[in-house]
Amino acid sequence: MGDEARGLSEDVVDVLVVGAGFGGMYALHKLRGLGFSVRVLERGHGVGGTWYWNRYPGARCDIESLEYSYSFSAELQQDWEWTQRYPTQPEMRAYAEHVADRFDLCPHITFGVAVTTAAYDEDGGCWRVGTDAGDLITARFLVLATGVLSAASVPQFPGQERFRGRIVHTGSWPEDTEVDGLRVGVVGTGSSGIQVVPHLAERAGHLSVFQRTANYSISAANQPLAPAYLRDVKARYPELREQARRSFTGSTVPINRQSALAVDEEERNRRFEERWALGGFAFLGSFDDVTRDPEANRLAARFVEDKIRAAVDDPATAELLVPAGHPIGSRRICVDTGYHATFNLPHVRLVDVRRAPITGLTEAGLRTADGEEHPLHLLVLATGFDAMTGSFVRIDVRGRGGVTLREKWADGARTYLGLQTAGFPNLFTLTGPGSPAVLCNMFLALEQHVDWVADLLVEMRERGARTVEPTVDAEQDWSGQVARAAERTLYPQADSWYVGANVPGKPRVFLPYAGGVGKYRRICEQVVADGYRAFVFDADLTVV
Numbered sequence: 001m002g003d004e005a006r007g008l009s010e011d012v013v014d015v016l017v018v019g020a021g022f023g024g025m026y027a028l029h030k031l032r033g034l035g036f037s038v039r040v041l042e043r044g045h046g047v048g049g050t051w052y053w054n055r056y057p058g059a060r061c062d063i064e065s066l067e068y069s070y071s072f073s074a075e076l077q078q079d080w081e082w083t084q085r086y087p088t089q090p091e092m093r094a095y096a097e098h099v100a101d102r103f104d105l106c107p108h109i110t111f112g113v114a115v116t117t118a119a120y121d122e123d124g125g126c127w128r129v130g131t132d133a134g135d136l137i138t139a140r141f142l143v144l145a146t147g148v149l150s151a152a153s154v155p156q157f158p159g160q161e162r163f164r165g166r167i168v169h170t171g172s173w174p175e176d177t178e179v180d181g182l183r184v185g186v187v188g189t190g191s192s193g194i195q196v197v198p199h200l201a202e203r204a205g206h207l208s209v210f211q212r213t214a215n216y217s218i219s220a221a222n223q224p225l226a227p228a229y230l231r232d233v234k235a236r237y238p239e240l241r242e243q244a245r246r247s248f249t250g251s252t253v254p255i256n257r258q259s260a261l262a263v264d265e266e267e268r269n270r271r272f273e274e275r276w277a278l279g280g281f282a283f284l285g286s287f288d289d290v291t292r293d294p295e296a297n298r299l300a301a302r303f304v305e306d307k308i309r310a311a312v313d314d315p316a317t318a319e320l321l322v323p324a325g326h327p328i329g330s331r332r333i334c335v336d337t338g339y340h341a342t343f344n345l346p347h348v349r350l351v352d353v354r355r356a357p358i359t360g361l362t363e364a365g366l367r368t369a370d371g372e373e374h375p376l377h378l379l380v381l382a383t384g385f386d387a388m389t390g391s392f393v394r395i396d397v398r399g400r401g402g403v404t405l406r407e408k409w410a411d412g413a414r415t416y417l418g419l420q421t422a423g424f425p426n427l428f429t430l431t432g433p434g435s436p437a438v439l440c441n442m443f444l445a446l447e448q449h450v451d452w453v454a455d456l457l458v459e460m461r462e463r464g465a466r467t468v469e470p471t472v473d474a475e476q477d478w479s480g481q482v483a484r485a486a487e488r489t490l491y492p493q494a495d496s497w498y499v500g501a502n503v504p505g506k507p508r509v510f511l512p513y514a515g516g517v518g519k520y521r522r523i524c525e526q527v528v529a530d531g532y533r534a535f536v537f538d539a540d541l542t543v544v
């Protein structure tokens with residue numbers, strides 16, 4: 001991938017796509033194929049989005065490669081050879097670059113440019129988009145493919161400016177980060193922290209892991225992909241992809257439809273063991289009611305807690321690593337390789353910053369409320385993201401009447417189907433809040449959104465329609481459906497990024513649609529079959 005600045009050859013396009021991750025790349029390919037002029041602006045210097053930025057040691061996808069990949073091209077699907085069950089970040093990035101080359105995407109992407117403003121021009125019926133490089137682009141349609149876990153959440157600790165060591169965030173890991181032999185600290189024990197810790201432990205002289213909340217993590221059981229298995233999947237790909245699209249989670253791994261309470265203890269443990277051995281997210285599908293019924297959930301949680309106790313030598317450390325106070329799965333479950341056993345190493349220490357919170361940084365390290373100073377050369381922030389809304393509202397997006405998206409979503413993000421929000425005509429949020437996105441296989445979610453938007457744009461071309469946006473009523477109704485789907489699960493019980501609890505001041509609203517991807521897809525299809533029900537074409541709207 002060349003990273004030379006590709007100058008903007010045109011400043012008026014049909015569609016401007018922001019972000020050259022897997023959503024933006026497919027949007028570019030699909031829409032160009034339908035005859036639209038498309039330009040993509042990308043702040044990084046290469047394609048891949050999340051998989052471009054998250055280069056921390058141990059970064060690896062926690063969904064299986066054979067499922068976490070494009071399905072739109074049968075040839076691509078057959079040609080690309082995944083090597084492992086869970087692909088590493090370099091493998092995901094290589095895949096992104098292969099796709100970009102194969103479909104000749106790069107000439108239409110401007111790299112190294114961040115979109116800073118986007119204002120809807122009501123008279124012109126178009127978006128005027130500005131960048132940090134001073135470009136101004138006019139587009140009829142604006143597709144925000146900016147990712148839902150891409151706007152880093154970076155805490156500011158008192159005294160940070162005095163710290164003589166280096167501070168890095170896992171979500172934008174500099175490749176020249178030195179670790180070998182150093183005193184390293186990690187703040188955060190979510191998916192990123194749990195992945196990076198065993199790898200840092202291999203290289204650091206001393207590693208302190210600052211844990212505020214322990215999370216449930218399932219062993220990945222990663223392995224190389226056997227040629228016979230690969231051949232079998234490739235032979236059955238169309239059928240398997242369709243099965244995933246119509247499933248609850250976007251995966252072909254079935255959910256056991258029995259209740260955990262309907263079987264005796266021996267059978268229940270046999271099932272849990274079976275799923276544990278399978279590895280990864282499949283564990284939550286051990287029984288039908290693990291994510292919905294408190295008692296079924298408690299039994300599953302207890303099983304995982306016993307696995308943690310068995311993996312950790314020191315009983316006090318083990319108890320600290322056992323999650324408490326939230327149902328298993330209600331915070332996004334982590335998938336790990338050797339995380340808990342890392343704490344058996346003599347140079348690795350777990351620091352309980354729930355008991356003694358971080359009070360700030362000193363010149364030499366990090367200080368906690370019990371007065372202890374933890375000397376550090378490198379502080380790794382695995383502190384997550386302003387999920388599902390952050391990457392959208394960090395751009396100064398202004399819809400009708402100059403209202404910003406941030407203002408509109410001040411009391412919680414409201415969308416229709418996660419695709420559009422009233423008052424922002426011709427603006428699309430790929431896998432936006434209100435869509436199942438983060439609760440399923442992101443590739444299938446992105447492909448479905450891009451295909452849906454592409455069909456809509458073709459429909460508008462045929463109708464001669466200038467603008468499209470949802471009604472306020474449809475948006476309110478959909479917000480209600482999203483909330484009700486969440487209430488049928490245990491998810492809202494936890495303080496998690498699903499509800500915005502990790503970002504100070506963010507309104508507590510359950511953001512993803514938890515009704516299942518198969519159902520969501522059917523709803524989107526029905527909306528189209530009903531003539532794009534509750535979408536209004538052209539500009540005869542009264543909106544917020």
Ligand code: NAP
Nearest residue numbers: 060061062155188189190191192193212213332382383384
């Ligand atoms: P995260 O799950 O939000 O975890 C952030 C961690 O930082 C939490 O442990 C949090 O503690 C801690 N933290 C934040 N601010 C802190 C502070 N001031 N003091 C102490 N602790 C602090 O973020 P993430 O691990 O980056 O994961 C986010 C999502 O990205 C995942 O859930 C997953 O969907 C995705 N992801 C996927 C992969 C993969 O495919 N393998 C890898 C990484 C990430 P509290 O919980 O107490 O707030």
